[in-house]
Amino acid sequence: MLSFYRSYHGNTGAAIVATGDPRRWPNEYADDHVHVFGPYPYRSHFWSTSPEQESERALAHLADVVRFEGPGTIAAILIESVVGTAGVLIPPPGYLEGVRALCDEHGIVLILDEVMAGFGRTGKWFAFEHFDVVPDLITFAKGSNSGYVPVGGVIISEAIAATFADRVFPGGLTYSGHPLAAASIVASITAMREEGIVEHAARIGADVLGPGLHALAERHPVIGEVRGLGVFWALELVSDRQTRAMLAPYGGTSEAMTVLVTEAKRRGLLPFTNFNRLHVVPPCTVSDAEAKEGLAILDEVLTEVDAYYEGAR
Numbered sequence: 001m002l003s004f005y006r007s008y009h010g011n012t013g014a015a016i017v018a019t020g021d022p023r024r025w026p027n028e029y030a031d032d033h034v035h036v037f038g039p040y041p042y043r044s045h046f047w048s049t050s051p052e053q054e055s056e057r058a059l060a061h062l063a064d065v066v067r068f069e070g071p072g073t074i075a076a077i078l079i080e081s082v083v084g085t086a087g088v089l090i091p092p093p094g095y096l097e098g099v100r101a102l103c104d105e106h107g108i109v110l111i112l113d114e115v116m117a118g119f120g121r122t123g124k125w126f127a128f129e130h131f132d133v134v135p136d137l138i139t140f141a142k143g144s145n146s147g148y149v150p151v152g153g154v155i156i157s158e159a160i161a162a163t164f165a166d167r168v169f170p171g172g173l174t175y176s177g178h179p180l181a182a183a184s185i186v187a188s189i190t191a192m193r194e195e196g197i198v199e200h201a202a203r204i205g206a207d208v209l210g211p212g213l214h215a216l217a218e219r220h221p222v223i224g225e226v227r228g229l230g231v232f233w234a235l236e237l238v239s240d241r242q243t244r245a246m247l248a249p250y251g252g253t254s255e256a257m258t259v260l261v262t263e264a265k266r267r268g269l270l271p272f273t274n275f276n277r278l279h280v281v282p283p284c285t286v287s288d289a290e291a292k293e294g295l296a297i298l299d300e301v302l303t304e305v306d307a308y309y310e311g312a313r
């Protein structure tokens, strides 16, 4: 299995490794996992200076890793269509298409993780629909039923589903295919269609959140980059725009980030932060007025955080 360093895909793998029965055998791949650097134009691992170059170089890096690991040893490449917790990283032009081509060249399965990005969050039903790519497997959870009951699942291509036409799938969970959970997905999708929720999320991103966050970046020097789609945004906070020095270190936090969280909560806004980033990820149903109210609170909070800016203004 090959995936990104900057990613989050869940934490339940140890359960099958603890399992003793034969279902463990085909599933015991957790210790044979290789990571690559995905594209990240703002903090390029490849010294690139444009999104196009980042895409090309990240693909070359991926192709190198596949070659050196041995294409025949790689079952699947697993990628969040838009990386979520690890940064709201939107693939630059051509990247996902290039990954698909590499998978096709070597017979590698492409799994796109849509647990966070799927079901309207980016302004399309699936985030990969922003690109010219079709995965073999799609993992989903959160948005599929808006969390009314716990649920997650995998959408399987016809070709892979056919594999299990004449052999047993080596898995099975207590609540697999739970009718209540399945019904909650059907009902949520129906309501989302009827109420135009996906289109609404796209419009809020284009008309309110995108412009609103870019306007904040003009006023607050700590905002190094604004990126996102639909109702899925992140602010990359820096102490210096020139050097892009992070306002908190990778894997850690800082006084500035603590101030941000404290000041936001004090004003009734519950923020999600990760290291030096603030994620702005309201529900797909957020109204224009609610989104603007949140932006106004952020404006006040960021005024406090600007005190930690050290670069030229």
Ligand SMILES: Cc1ncc(COP(=O)(O)O)c(C=O)c1O
Pocket: 008, 009, 010, 011, 012, 080, 084, 085, 113, 114, 115, 116, 117, 141, 142, 152
């Ligand atoms: C992109 C992504 N994939 C997978 C997961 C894990 O999902 P679950 O907690 O339903 O196993 C998460 C959880 O936040 C996630 O954000």
